Amino acid sequence: MEEQKNIQLQKEYDRYLNATHALGKILTAVVLVLLVGAPFVIGIYLGSMPNISAAVKAFLGVGLVYMISAIVEYFIYVPMLGAGGSYLAFITGNLINMKIPCAINARDIVGVKSGTPENEIIATLSIATSSLVTILVLAAGVLLMIPLQPILQSPVLQPAFETVVPALFGAMACKYYRSNWTIALIVLAAMSLLFIFVPSLIGSTSMMVIPSGALAIVLAYLSFRKQQAKEEA
Numbered sequence: 001m002e003e004q005k006n007i008q009l010q011k012e013y014d015r016y017l018n019a020t021h022a023l024g025k026i027l028t029a030v031v032l033v034l035l036v037g038a039p040f041v042i043g044i045y046l047g048s049m050p051n052i053s054a055a056v057k058a059f060l061g062v063g064l065v066y067m068i069s070a071i072v073e074y075f076i077y078v079p080m081l082g083a084g085g086s087y088l089a090f091i092t093g094n095l096i097n098m099k100i101p102c103a104i105n106a107r108d109i110v111g112v113k114s115g116t117p118e119n120e121i122i123a124t125l126s127i128a129t130s131s132l133v134t135i136l137v138l139a140a141g142v143l144l145m146i147p148l149q150p151i152l153q154s155p156v157l158q159p160a161f162e163t164v165v166p167a168l169f170g171a172m173a174c175k176y177y178r179s180n181w182t183i184a185l186i187v188l189a190a191m192s193l194l195f196i197f198v199p200s201l202i203g204s205t206s207m208m209v210i211p212s213g214a215l216a217i218v219l220a221y222l223s224f225r226k227q228q229a230k231e232e233a
Contacts (some may be wrong), residue, residue, distance in 0.1 A: 013117050017083055024087030031091050069207055076209065080104070080114055085123030092131045097165050101172055102130040183219045187212055 043049040077095060078086045081103055089099040106126035112118040151157070177184035191212050195202055 017120075020083045020087065024083065027091060028087060072207070072210055076213075081123045081127065082120035084120060085127045088124065088127045088131060092127075092134070094134065097168060098130055098134065099127050101168060102126050104172070180220070180223070183216055183223065186219060187216050190215060 039050050073095065077089065077100065080100070081089055085099075085103055089095050089103075092099070103123045103126050106122050107114075107119055110118070110122050112122055173184075191208065194208075201208060
């Protein structure tokens with residue numbers, strides 16, 4: 001009886017994933033068409049089309065760099081978010097500073113692991129909630145922009161706006177640093193020294209996820225092997 005129930009649940013989960021992929025592909029294609037087509041529609045309406053050759057040159061100079069970052073983010077974030085969460089996150093944007101922290105916190109609160117059906121549901125719900133809250137906050141911000149402009153432009157508040165993202169990631173990092181201070185501090189020290197001696201890399205922090213992540217994985221593997229050898233001894 002229990003086995004039949006598990007089989008039925010697996011079938012329902014597979015049906016959910018298939019529907020999610022079908023809908024996600026359609027909506028992703030629609031969003032891409034809207035994003036790419038917006039400049040041309042505006043150009044036609046205003047009678048001033050974009051300079052295609054200049055746009056291509058700009059893409060070759062900058063777009064290729066971000067293309068590498070986009071590929072890296074795909075392989076890193078999709079296993080964390082699952083199918084539904086990935087489609088929602090990549091369509092709505094703000095992955096690093098909003099969607100990823102929200103999904104990770106929700107996952108840790110519930111106590112599920114990456115790659116499980118439970119994580120798929122939790123990540124999708126958390127990112128959907130984050131997207132709706134973002135829309136509401138943006139709508140409120142647009143409506144209150146003029147009345148609150150003197151307060152938002154106050155010199156007293158400017159340092160706070162400049163440190164929102166570091167504060168967010170600092171709070172998240174502390175939680176994971178505590179799980180293994182040695183690995184965390186070694187990677188942090190290595191990347192800090194790298195940025196100090198090669199300041200030009202500061203503008204490519206998203207790409208530096210690859211070497212820092214690789215270093216963390218190697219250190220974690222060596223630590224695991226060392227612990228395993230101690231247990232065998």
